[in-house]
Amino acid sequence: MSAAADSSRTSPDQPDPVLIVGHGLAGLVAAYELAQRGVPSTVIDQENAANVGGQAFWSLGGIFCVDSADQRRYGVKDSRTLALRDWLGSAQFDRLDGDDRWPRRWAEAFVDFAHDEMEGYLKGLGLSFLNVGWAERGDGTAEGHGNSVPRFHLTWGTGPEVVRIFREPVERAAQEGLVTFRHRHMVDKILVDEATGRAIGVKGRTLEEDDSPRGVKSDRTGTGDFELFGSAVLVASGGIGGDLDLVKKHWPARLGPKVPQSFVVGVPAHVDGRMIDITQEAGANVINRDRMWHYTEGLQNWKPIWPHHGIRVLPAPSSLWLDATGKRLPPHLYPGADTLGTLKYICSTGYDYTWFITDQAIVAKEFALSGSEQNPDVTNKSYWQVFKYRVLGTKGTPPVQDFYNKGTDFVVRDSLADLVEGMNELVAKTGGDVELDYEQIKEVVEARDGQFDNPYSKDAQAMLASTARSWPCA
Known part of the structure; x- marks a missing residue:
C-alpha cells in the first residue's frame, strides 16, 4: 500500500x-x-x-x-x-x-x-x-x-x-x-x-x-x-533485548567463550534496537555496544505474550544452584548475588542452562517473579492480597504456583532421587546430552544443607542467607 x-x-x-x-x-x-x-x-x-x-x-x-x-x-x-x-x-x-x-x-x-x-x-x-x-x-x-x-x-x-x-x-x-x-x-x-x-x-x-x-x-x-x-x-527508543540476532552479534568475548544459543526474552519484540544504527548514521557517537546485562534466572513463560517470552525468578539466596553437569556454582555465584559473574561462569561450562534445587517452603517464602503481570497483588495495590499470599500463604503467590504447576522448566517430585530422574528426563526431552548422577547431587545437597544446622557456618551461601534474613523485607 x-x-x-x-x-x-x-x-x-x-x-x-x-x-x-x-x-x-x-x-x-x-x-x-x-x-x-x-x-x-x-x-x-x-x-x-x-x-x-x-x-x-x-x-x-x-x-x-x-x-x-x-x-x-x-x-x-x-x-x-x-x-x-x-x-x-x-x-x-x-x-x-x-x-x-x-x-x-x-x-x-x-x-x-x-x-x-x-x-x-x-x-x-x-x-x-x-x-x-x-x-x-x-x-x-x-x-x-x-x-x-x-x-x-x-x-x-x-x-x-x-x-x-x-x-x-x-x-x-x-x-x-x-x-x-x-x-x-x-x-x-x-x-x-x-x-x-x-x-x-x-x-x-x-x-x-x-x-x-x-x-x-x-x-x-x-x-x-x-x-x-x-x-x-x-x-529514547530502548535497546536490543527483543532482537536475539543483535544480542548474539554484539555478544562480548569477555562473557564467552560460547554465546548461548537458548534465550528467553524479557521484553517485547519492538525492543529491536533499530534506532541505534539510524542515530549513528546521523552522526551520533554510539559507545559500549558490548556492554550488556542479561539475567541468568529466566524461565519460559507458560502463557507468553511476545516471542520467546521469559520471566525472571527473583530468588532470595537459599536455593541450591547447580550447573548443567550437577556441580554447585562457586562462591560468590549465588541466587540474587552477581548476575554477570554468574553469566560468565555459565557460558564457560559450554551449556546455557542451570538448575535451582529448592523445596516448597523456600518457594513460598523466597520466590517471586519479575514483572507487573506476575505480581497482580502489588500491581493492583491490594494490601489484602499481599498479606494473604506473601505473609499468610504457604505455597507462594498464584503466579508462582502457576509456574510451579504449569511451567515447562519446573520438575516437581517428592524425593531427591525422583527429582534427579525428572531432571534427566527434561534434559533428554529438550535434546540435551547430560545425565546427572544422583549420588553426586545427593552429596552436594547434604553438604550444603548441613551448613544450616547452626546459626553460624563456614559456607558462604549460608552466611549470605543469614545476612538476608536479618533484613526485614527479606
Whole structure:
C-alpha cells in the first residue's frame, strides 16, 4: 500500500517542537519535563497507543534511591559515597579515556540525583513504595560488584504505576496542544542540517493501524511515508533485548567463550534496537555496544505474550544452584548475588542452562517473579492480597504456583532421587546430552544443607542467607 507523504512543520508564529522518538518511559519523562517548561514536543513510535510506557509497564517498578526515608525507616545507612562506590565496583569502568568517559560522569550524576532528588520527585507525582528490595547483593568483596545495602524501592503499583504518573500529565498536555503523539510511525532516518550538522527532523514510514494488545508483536506493513521537523531530536527508543540476532552479534568475548544459543526474552519484540544504527548514521557517537546485562534466572513463560517470552525468578539466596553437569556454582555465584559473574561462569561450562534445587517452603517464602503481570497483588495495590499470599500463604503467590504447576522448566517430585530422574528426563526431552548422577547431587545437597544446622557456618551461601534474613523485607 502507499499514500501521500505526511510532512509537518509548525507555523512561523509557533516554536518547532522537540521530536521524541520512543513513547516508552524515557520518552514520556522527556515530554513531561518539556511540557512543564512550556516546550512543545511530538512523540513518535512504531507501536500503537496501547504500548505507551514501553518496557517500563512490564517491570516490577524497582527504583534506585539513595538514603531515602524508606531506607532510614528500616534502619539502612546509605550514602552518596557508598552508592557511587557500589556503582563503580559494578561497572568496572576501564575505558576512561574513551567510551567510559561519559558513562562515568553519568554514573556520578545519576547517583547525585538518586540521593538528592529522586524520592521527592517521584513521590511528588504520586508514587509510593511498598518496601525496599536488595538486588544484586554482591560478589563477596567490599570493592567489587553489588549493592552493599538494600536500595531498590518497590513501587506500589509496579511498572504500570511508574508509567501512569508521567503518562497522565503528558496526556493532559496533549489535550492542551503541547504534546502530539504519532503512533504507528516508524523512523528510518534522522534529518540533519548539512550546514550545521544539527538534527532537524525525522523521516520514515507510516504503518497500518494495528489494534494488537500491549506487548503483542505487531504488523509492519507500511501505508506511506512521513517527514517531521523540529527544533531538536531526542532518541529514547530502548535497546536490543527483543532482537536475539543483535544480542548474539554484539555478544562480548569477555562473557564467552560460547554465546548461548537458548534465550528467553524479557521484553517485547519492538525492543529491536533499530534506532541505534539510524542515530549513528546521523552522526551520533554510539559507545559500549558490548556492554550488556542479561539475567541468568529466566524461565519460559507458560502463557507468553511476545516471542520467546521469559520471566525472571527473583530468588532470595537459599536455593541450591547447580550447573548443567550437577556441580554447585562457586562462591560468590549465588541466587540474587552477581548476575554477570554468574553469566560468565555459565557460558564457560559450554551449556546455557542451570538448575535451582529448592523445596516448597523456600518457594513460598523466597520466590517471586519479575514483572507487573506476575505480581497482580502489588500491581493492583491490594494490601489484602499481599498479606494473604506473601505473609499468610504457604505455597507462594498464584503466579508462582502457576509456574510451579504449569511451567515447562519446573520438575516437581517428592524425593531427591525422583527429582534427579525428572531432571534427566527434561534434559533428554529438550535434546540435551547430560545425565546427572544422583549420588553426586545427593552429596552436594547434604553438604550444603548441613551448613544450616547452626546459626553460624563456614559456607558462604549460608552466611549470605543469614545476612538476608536479618533484613526485614527479606
